[in-house]
Amino acid sequence: MIEIKNITKTYKTGDVEFNALDNISFTINDGEFVAIMGPSGSGKSTLMHILGALDNPTSGTYLLDEKDVSTLSDDALADIRKDKIGFVFQAFNLLPRTTVLRNVMLPLVYAGVHGAERIARARTALLSAGLDENHFQHMSNQISGGQIQRVAIARALVNNPSLILADEPTGNLDSKTGEIVMGTFQKLNKELGRTIILITHEQEIAEHADRILFIKDGMLLEDRTIRKSTPRF
Numbered sequence: 001m002i003e004i005k006n007i008t009k010t011y012k013t014g015d016v017e018f019n020a021l022d023n024i025s026f027t028i029n030d031g032e033f034v035a036i037m038g039p040s041g042s043g044k045s046t047l048m049h050i051l052g053a054l055d056n057p058t059s060g061t062y063l064l065d066e067k068d069v070s071t072l073s074d075d076a077l078a079d080i081r082k083d084k085i086g087f088v089f090q091a092f093n094l095l096p097r098t099t100v101l102r103n104v105m106l107p108l109v110y111a112g113v114h115g116a117e118r119i120a121r122a123r124t125a126l127l128s129a130g131l132d133e134n135h136f137q138h139m140s141n142q143i144s145g146g147q148i149q150r151v152a153i154a155r156a157l158v159n160n161p162s163l164i165l166a167d168e169p170t171g172n173l174d175s176k177t178g179e180i181v182m183g184t185f186q187k188l189n190k191e192l193g194r195t196i197i198l199i200t201h202e203q204e205i206a207e208h209a210d211r212i213l214f215i216k217d218g219m220l221l222e223d224r225t226i227r228k229s230t231p232r233f
């Protein structure tokens, strides 16, 4: 499903060029749950932006479902994101003073999905993300950190993406809440067959995945299998 081939991302600051990603290659199959680990500044977020079709690499190819997305225009990248990818970020980015349900419906408003279907899909996504129905009409600033992250996961699910990308999704959570959120990701992976790629700098969090890619200085240091992943059905 995902083939990263010899990807380099070069940032220029003044006259200085810096390779945030340095000729990195790997493959991720449908239905895998992969954690990406590495020290701060190792290129994790840069890699996530490329995987999420938010940015192009400087060189190398990125095949997503056999389509080369490494050289697409911004508009074409936006279409790929809308069709295939759900994002969960560390900063929750929910609209305050707006209900949980409405926050999850929002991507569908932009996608032009109509009223009743919007509500139905948002409700299904919230239930899949493990949020209790009692909270659907709460304002997003009136629920706990763990619940907020479930809403963020629901929002990432609502366009039915085959690929879910999460950048430090437990970074702002206490360890117990972090465990619960990771359980939600595992469930989405095992029961709904979603491919999940999750960035973390915490070993305990990473071990909820089936495989860990360790990166350092923009290079792949180690590719470790934790457990056999369930093939996509």
Ligand SMILES: Nc1ncnc2c1ncn2[C@@H]1O[C@H](COP(=O)(O)OP(=O)(O)O)[C@@H](O)[C@H]1O
Residues within 6 Å of the ligand: 011, 012, 013, 020, 038, 039, 040, 041, 042, 043, 044, 045, 046, 047
């Ligand atoms: N837009 C940018 N311009 C210049 N340098 C950047 C930019 N984004 C990231 N970097 C640099 O690239 C390296 C990798 O950054 P990043 O991918 O955010 O690492 P991580 O997420 O692993 O902490 C860092 O040294 C960072 O300073």
Ligand SMILES: [Mg+2]
Residues within 6 Å of the ligand: 044, 045, 046
């Ligand atoms: Mg980062």
